[in-house]
Amino acid sequence: MLDFPNAKLNLGLLVTSKRPDGFHNLESCFYPVQWCDALEVLPAPEEKFTMSGLPVPGNPDSNLILKAYKLLQQDFNLAPVHLHLHKVIPMGAGLGGGSADAAFTLKLLNSLFELNLSENALEEYARQLGSDCAFFIRNKPVLAVEKGDEFKPIALDLKGYSCVVVYPGIHITTAEAYGNIIPKEPEFSLEELVQQDVSTWRHNLKNDFEEALFPKYPALAALKENLYEAGAAYAAMTGSGSAVYGLFKGDISVNLIFPDNYLVWKGLL
Template sequence: MLDFPNAKINLGLYITEKRPDGFHNLQSCFYPVRWCDALEILPAEKEQFDITGLPVPGKPETNLCLKAYKLLKQDYQLPPVHLHLHKVIPMGAGLGGGSADAAFTLRMLNKLFELNLSNDALENYARQLGSDCAFFVRNQPVIATERGDVFTPVNLNLSGYSCVIVYPGIHITTAEAYGSIKPEMPNCDMHMLLKQEIKVWRDVLKNDFEEALFPKYPELPQVKEKLYEAGAAYASMTGSGSAVYGLFAGEAPDNLVFPDHYAIWKGLL
């Protein structure tokens, strides 16, 4: 079985408070984009896990795909499988690629072995793997709260827009990002902000991590400004960085030029 775990972008991101368990509560709109990894799962005589494409740090046994398989195996008699992940979505970019890989592993195993798990059940498994993993079970736009794993549907359709995502090759760890931020409740309502015209978002829809990380990594505000200069209706860093995206009405411009070591993705939403 072959599938293509996709990335997401954050439309606004507010870190509202630190939790007693050490995590943080947040408010954000998660929106899926079509920048994808490739994941294949096949029944096998013995358990096997391969990674190709972008180099993934850490030992294979710590990968979220394998953790997802072992998590389901605790409750179901799963046979050995051969998992092959081809990594395309950059890591440390705020795009949720690893979370998507984990959630798609759960989804694919559910289908492959006819476990008949509901989306609610799959989300509960996904929450055990990472804060935003559960989003990729349904893979639809939502307002995310608490740890980023409690969802409210949002009526938001950006199908008339294209997205340009720019990853400048800067790996920002979650610990680094959250270590430099001061939680604060926003004086706005995400649902109301997203109902406004996209051209207004520039002034009202913020990512709290930008204030903390832009002075440390000047490439990031430079990318954001370049996207606006190219005609983006809205531009922002996604997640805790370091990828920055721009939303363009219709087709994205072809004349955007960035350094060769930057990873660029363009596509329709």
């Protein structure tokens, strides 16, 4: 079985408070985009996990895909499978690629072994793997709150907009991003802001991590400004960085040029 785990954008990201468990409470609108990895799950004589595409740092045994398999295996005594990931979505970019891979693993295993788990049940498994993993079970725009793992459906449709997502090769860990963040209560209702016209977002819709990370990584601030100069209706960093995206009304008419080491995705929303 083959599927294509996709990335997500954060439309606004407000870090509102520090939690007793060491995590942070946040508010953000998660919006899916079709920058995708490829994930295949096949029955196999023994458990096997392989990867191709972009190199994934760390021990493969700690990969969320394998953790997702073992999570269901312990409850349903799953037979061995061969899991193969072709990695396309860059890591440390704030795009949620690793979380998507884990969530899609759960969905593929649910189908392959006919477990008949509901979306609610799959979300509960996904929450055990990472804060934003559960989003990719339903994979629809939501207002995310608490750790980013509790959702409220939101009426938001960006059809008619094109998107450019640029990853400048800067890997920002979650620990680094949160290390300089100062939680604060939001000045505006993010839920109300994202349902206003996109042209109003530039001055009101904020990602709190930009204030913490742009001084350290001026290339990110420059990317955002470049997208606005190219005609973006809205531009921002996504997640805790370092990918920056621009939303353009209609097709992108300008020829955006970035350094060779940057990864770029362009597409319709």
